[in-house]
Amino acid sequence: MLGEFRLWPRAASTVAEKVDTLYLFEVAVTVFFTILICALVIGMGVIYRKGSRAARANPPTSKWLEAIWATVPLVLVMVMFAWGAAVFYEIKTVPDGAMKIDVVGKQWMWKLQHANGKREINELHVPVGRPVVLRMISDDVIHDFYVPAFRVKQDVVPGRYSQLWFEATEPGTYHLFCAEYCGTEHAQMIGKVVVMEERAFAEWLSGTSSDDPPAVAGEKLFERMRCGTCHKQGPGGRGPSLVGIAGKPVPLKGGGSVLADANYIRESIVRPQARIVAGYQPLMPAYPQLTTEELNQLVAYIESLGAPGDGDAGRSDTGPSTPVEDATPPDENEAPSTEGENE
Ligand code: HEC
Ligand SMILES: [Cu+2]
Structure with missing residues (x-):
């Protein structure tokens, strides 16, 4: 107590x-x-104090x-x-x-x-x-x-x-x-x-x-900020589709890849120029006006877009990370399930 x-x-x-x-x-x-x-x-x-008679010859x-x-x-x-x-x-x-x-x-x-x-x-x-x-x-x-x-x-x-x-x-x-x-x-x-x-x-x-749950608030914000003008749900937008990226490796311009965990997604919004997705132009504006909570909401929304399982992978930033070689191919049968765990 x-x-x-x-x-x-x-x-x-x-x-x-x-x-x-x-x-x-x-x-x-x-x-x-x-x-x-x-x-x-x-x-x-x-x-062995001074003057004591302890044997001092032949120290063992x-x-x-x-x-x-x-x-x-x-x-x-x-x-x-x-x-x-x-x-x-x-x-x-x-x-x-x-x-x-x-x-x-x-x-x-x-x-x-x-x-x-x-x-x-x-x-x-x-x-x-x-x-x-x-x-x-x-x-x-x-x-x-x-x-x-x-x-x-x-x-x-x-x-x-x-x-x-x-x-x-x-x-x-x-x-x-x-x-x-x-x-x-x-x-x-x-x-x-x-x-x-x-x-x-x-x-x-x-x-x-x-x-609203953070993911729902994030969806509203996504619409209000007009992120969808570049990020369509499917291919063909000026920016990549954000569906299912959470917890998966994202190939980067200039080689290499990065795991799309919460920190990466947040960075992509705050400092879009830091890492550019392979095959895209650095067109995305930065959004310095977003508050910490708004960024949390956007991250939660993007994670909820067809996140695998309960979306856990996207949220673990210190857990064992998925090596790129083990990445599941995008065509793997993975029905985008809703957040089953929390409700
Ligand atoms: C002018 C078009 C444009 C707008 C508006 C825009 N983006 Fe982007 N975004 C891009 C482009 C192009 C990329 C890929 C290049 C890069 O990495 O910067 C990208 C990349 C991203 C990524 C990384 C995606 C990945 O696959 O790794 C995220 C996350 C993202 N944007 C979120 C947002 C959010 C949230 C907003 C609204 C607040 C937004 N974007 C608004 C163009 C845009
Ligand atoms: Cu404190």
Whole structure:
């Protein structure tokens, strides 16, 4: 609960205990060697103090002793490395079908939006026992989304999406902090994560919301900005069709290709000249007037255009990326399904 004094934050996510176990192991190893080394330094200091009668002739030399004190630390450090890498990999790998939530950090608040359009400020409601993935971006300076009880923390930077996933294991209310100093009111940039039972969450989520889902808002914006004058749904436009590009490799002018993840799509709108699609002219104007949220909406809309499966591929920017050689050919039988996962 908030406000209660504890030495250790509650462990309320699937990774929390794993992080704690690793952390305790490292603390235990450190404490053990600190005590051992201090004891030896003090003990030897006393035994061999000036004027003591300790035998000083023939100091013992042993190759075995040296081998041991080189090998034991090496093994311990390699265990920490392998164990740490395994836990890190788990924290960084978003499970399939995770529930998607948009996060915008700005001085000095967290703005969140669920896939059905419902918005929250400084408060995030999530269901228990279900993986949730946050797609985060900053409106201004670097912030950092930190939920101690979940043992997850991720920088939220301007101009680029980062992501964070967790699965809460216990209903309750948990602290949310900005963990990157971000200006005068950084200390006020706090909030809470409310973990609810699935049923209560569904009820909460379906409660009144006057906002369109991001993808729908994005479609309206796409029309208002007249993006469709160049981007037709089929071939023949001055710009490429955007249907089904999300999560697929896009061939670039001058060779090579790039995975059309959220960051690429966003960049294509903000700085169209940065990377030009093969076979097209650099005709697209930049859109510096679009706000962070509008860009999120356009990205969500483009991802929803015939995205494979639940569109997850387009949203994972740190997960295992698809090597270009493995790319599915465009004629593969892949019915453009709607976002089945979130509703
Ligand atoms: C004047 C025509 C024109 C307009 C208007 C236009 N685009 Fe483009 N767009 C292009 C062209 C040409 C390309 C391909 C060349 C390039 O990469 O810049 C492109 C590329 C893109 C890409 C990358 C596509 C890919 O296959 O990798 C995205 C995403 C995109 N545009 C989104 C938009 C959005 C969103 C808008 C409206 C806010 C918009 N465009 C308005 C001409 C246009
Ligand atoms: Cu901040």
